Amino acid sequence: MFKLIKNEGTARRGEFTTVHGTVQTPAFMNVATAGAIKGALSSYDLKEIGCQVQLCNTYHLHVRPGDDLIKQLGGLHKFTGWDGPILTDSGGFQVFSLAKLRKIREEGVDFNSHVDGRHIFMGPEESMQIQSNLGSTIAMAFDECVENPAEYSYAKQSSERTVRWLKRCKTEIKRLNALPDTVNKNQLLFGINQGATYEDLRIDNMKRISELELDGYAVGGLAVGEPKEEMYYIISAVEPYMPKDKIRYLMGVGTPGNILEGVSRGIDLFDCVMPSRNARHGHLFTNMGIININNEKYRNDMSPIEEGCLCPTCQRHSKAYIRHLFKAKEMLAMRLCVTHNLYFYNMLMLKIREALDNGNFIEFKNKYTDLLDTRI
Amino acid sequence: MFKLIKNEGTARRGEFTTVHGTVQTPAFMNVATAGAIKGALSSYDLKEIGCQVQLCNTYHLHVRPGDDLIKQLGGLHKFTGWDGPILTDSGGFQVFSLAKLRKIREEGVDFNSHVDGRHIFMGPEESMQIQSNLGSTIAMAFDECVENPAEYSYAKQSSERTVRWLKRCKTEIKRLNALPDTVNKNQLLFGINQGATYEDLRIDNMKRISELELDGYAVGGLAVGEPKEEMYYIISAVEPYMPKDKIRYLMGVGTPGNILEGVSRGIDLFDCVMPSRNARHGHLFTNMGIININNEKYRNDMSPIEEGCLCPTCQRHSKAYIRHLFKAKEMLAMRLCVTHNLYFYNMLMLKIREALDNGNFIEFKNKYTDLLDTRI
Numbered sequence: 001m002f003k004l005i006k007n008e009g010t011a012r013r014g015e016f017t018t019v020h021g022t023v024q025t026p027a028f029m030n031v032a033t034a035g036a037i038k039g040a041l042s043s044y045d046l047k048e049i050g051c052q053v054q055l056c057n058t059y060h061l062h063v064r065p066g067d068d069l070i071k072q073l074g075g076l077h078k079f080t081g082w083d084g085p086i087l088t089d090s091g092g093f094q095v096f097s098l099a100k101l102r103k104i105r106e107e108g109v110d111f112n113s114h115v116d117g118r119h120i121f122m123g124p125e126e127s128m129q130i131q132s133n134l135g136s137t138i139a140m141a142f143d144e145c146v147e148n149p150a151e152y153s154y155a156k157q158s159s160e161r162t163v164r165w166l167k168r169c170k171t172e173i174k175r176l177n178a179l180p181d182t183v184n185k186n187q188l189l190f191g192i193n194q195g196a197t198y199e200d201l202r203i204d205n206m207k208r209i210s211e212l213e214l215d216g217y218a219v220g221g222l223a224v225g226e227p228k229e230e231m232y233y234i235i236s237a238v239e240p241y242m243p244k245d246k247i248r249y250l251m252g253v254g255t256p257g258n259i260l261e262g263v264s265r266g267i268d269l270f271d272c273v274m275p276s277r278n279a280r281h282g283h284l285f286t287n288m289g290i291i292n293i294n295n296e297k298y299r300n301d302m303s304p305i306e307e308g309c310l311c312p313t314c315q316r317h318s319k320a321y322i323r324h325l326f327k328a329k330e331m332l333a334m335r336l337c338v339t340h341n342l343y344f345y346n347m348l349m350l351k352i353r354e355a356l357d358n359g360n361f362i363e364f365k366n367k368y369t370d371l372l373d374t375r376i
Numbered sequence: 377m378f379k380l381i382k383n384e385g386t387a388r389r390g391e392f393t394t395v396h397g398t399v400q401t402p403a404f405m406n407v408a409t410a411g412a413i414k415g416a417l418s419s420y421d422l423k424e425i426g427c428q429v430q431l432c433n434t435y436h437l438h439v440r441p442g443d444d445l446i447k448q449l450g451g452l453h454k455f456t457g458w459d460g461p462i463l464t465d466s467g468g469f470q471v472f473s474l475a476k477l478r479k480i481r482e483e484g485v486d487f488n489s490h491v492d493g494r495h496i497f498m499g500p501e502e503s504m505q506i507q508s509n510l511g512s513t514i515a516m517a518f519d520e521c522v523e524n525p526a527e528y529s530y531a532k533q534s535s536e537r538t539v540r541w542l543k544r545c546k547t548e549i550k551r552l553n554a555l556p557d558t559v560n561k562n563q564l565l566f567g568i569n570q571g572a573t574y575e576d577l578r579i580d581n582m583k584r585i586s587e588l589e590l591d592g593y594a595v596g597g598l599a600v601g602e603p604k605e606e607m608y609y610i611i612s613a614v615e616p617y618m619p620k621d622k623i624r625y626l627m628g629v630g631t632p633g634n635i636l637e638g639v640s641r642g643i644d645l646f647d648c649v650m651p652s653r654n655a656r657h658g659h660l661f662t663n664m665g666i667i668n669i670n671n672e673k674y675r676n677d678m679s680p681i682e683e684g685c686l687c688p689t690c691q692r693h694s695k696a697y698i699r700h701l702f703k704a705k706e707m708l709a710m711r712l713c714v715t716h717n718l719y720f721y722n723m724l725m726l727k728i729r730e731a732l733d734n735g736n737f738i739e740f741k742n743k744y745t746d747l748l749d750t751r752i
Contacts, residue, residue, distance in 0.1 A: 331707055
């Protein structure tokens with residue numbers, strides 16, 4: 001259940017209540033692709049770094065270890081040890097980006113697993129069944145994510161099929177939630193807006209899916225090749241057609257600047273692999289911009305990644321030590337940096353919420369949007 | 377300062393006091409080669425897993441990031457964040473096992489770095505200078521570690537040179553400890569017994585080095601190719617010649633069974649990469665023997681690695697989850713398994729100390745020596 005607490009322009013301060021706990025929004029979801037945050041973080045570290053929602057990938061967990069096994073073991077919460085809300089994506093994005101030799105038809109998609117090459121078929125029903133087996137808090141609708149730029153005619157055809165698929169998802173999740181041995185009988189379903197970068201397709205699609213009375217609405221298919229201005233334009237174009245009483249999620253986005261722009265355009269939820277991926281290369285977020293810890297100038301720098309940062313890494317270790325760990329190829333380098341970057345993202349969201357509470361979000365956004373994305 | 381608390385046969389229960397804290401012996405030192413335990417463990421995790429002493433490698437830290445840098449940054453304790461005792465090896469073992477194109481002469485060893493191939497010279501004085509820069513609690517003497525089996529004549533020549541080197545180490549560390557800008561003015565020096573598998577050489581060497589009144593004595597050059605019975609025989613042969621009022625360290629040893637046998641032969645300190653290396657391959661120690669977490673039978677096993685184990689991993693995660701993390705090549709697998717194995721080793725030492733306190737160590741040893749080393 002989404003409760004809108006306050007607006008500042010189009011930006012929203014809200015609260016999203018689930019059976020696995022309440023999420024203060026705007027929020028960033030921390031990505032644990034295969035049921036673990038890359039960089040050796042455990043579910044038990046997530047509370048320490050301010051994480052509210054863990055995001056797991058349906059496709060990855062379906063191919064390994066298998067959603068049937070996870071169901072047998074009591075669902076993702078028991079399996080990973082994270083007791084807060086979990087969102088699972090639909091598998092669609094990975095099917096279209098990772099899998100080999102895919103073939104799309106009305107029923108769904110045939111493809112070969114990127115792990116062992118075996119043939120897999122996934123359609124709306126299969127995606128819902130897998131996510132039901134995983135027992136996540138929130139299931140995402142199965143959609144086609146079209147790469148930008150896309151042909152108008154193909155984008156239209158695809159976004160219309162995605163609406164038909166969404167209806168099948170809704171029917172299927174209702175059936176699954178009512179089964180006696182379902183892991184999470186209260187599993188929620190979010191629909192996904194598609195239509196590439198075509199305003200009319202996006203709006204038409206949004207109108208149609210908003211009628212389906214889903215638990216939340218996502219904007220998908222952005223940050224997949226188009227300039228960021230185009231992404232912002234599309235969000236602003238569809239926003240008036242998104243239900244105000246439902247939570248809104250911008251999928252796979254993005255940099256701190258992207259998130260600030262997204263919040264200002266009425267988005268409540270975000271996810272991205274960027275903070276953990278950047279961390280694994282030593283690119284670290286600070287309130288002064290992005291630093292590269294591999295830089296020679298940090299060789300003898302005994303100060304933390306950022307002075308005043310309260311993350312477990314900055315409380316304990318110096319830039320000189322972390323740089324050494326990277327050079328020596330020690331795994332600890334990854335863990336310390338992923339910890340810092342995710343903490344930074346979660347704290348950014350906290351600061352955004354505080355700014356919304358205090359009515360000075362726009363001021364905050366104007367100060368930080370460009371600054372945080374700058375490499376220094 | 378070593379205090380012998382109690383004997384059971386040749387086995388010793390003791391206490392070793394240093395400027396960085398007191399070590400209850402027998403103890404196992406946890407190996408942090410390049411200043412970090414492999415498997416993404418931080419110095420701040422070590423107390424949670426019962427670690428008393430961290431061991432760092434002089435050779436590795438000399439080539440990267442450089443001992444001069446570590447001195448400039450305040451020494452290894454400040455650099456790694458571990459405030460307990462640190463032992464540094466002399467670099468000798470790595471020079472003889474890792475480095476390329478080495479040439480030994482009376483002054484020391486010429487070799488090329490395994491990282492960038494650059495020429496390095498290391499002799500007793502250089503090893504002491506590096507260890508002094510690192511500021512460890514305990515410095516090890518620079519020795520030649522001969523591979524077994526060795527020619528008698530070479531072993532004799534090498535062990536005699538090692539005694540001459542030891543005297544130079546003693547002179548040099550005394551000089552370094554007195555310098556005004558030394559990191560740790562109380563740095564201790566342990567001598568190393570060598571002589572390959574020749575009883576007479578070992579005893580002769582031990583008699584000579586015991587006269588030097590060092591802070592501790594190590595048995596080196598074992599577990600380098602010889603059968604374990606030969607190792608045990610040599611330890612028993614030199615033990616009567618080791619000073620009773622000094623701490624004794626068996627270098628690079630070993631399995632739980634090796635440690636139990638070592639303690640029963642009068643050894644107080646151990647170190648080995650085995651628990652962390654095995655962990656990184658999913659080979660996990662339990663009180664029933666060694667399990668391989670990759671085994672198919674753990675696929676749906678929601679029990680911890682060992683029932684009743686109080687390590688952070690067993691308190692939180694199941695065999696099924698850890699097995700999945702290995703299959704999915706998630707770094708977290710390493711961290712969870714290294715945590716368990718090091719905890720197991722540290723707890724084994726605690727149980728050994730308790731058995732010695734209670735006077736039932738031999739009973740404990742007879743029960744566990746073979747059991748713990750068995751793959752089940």
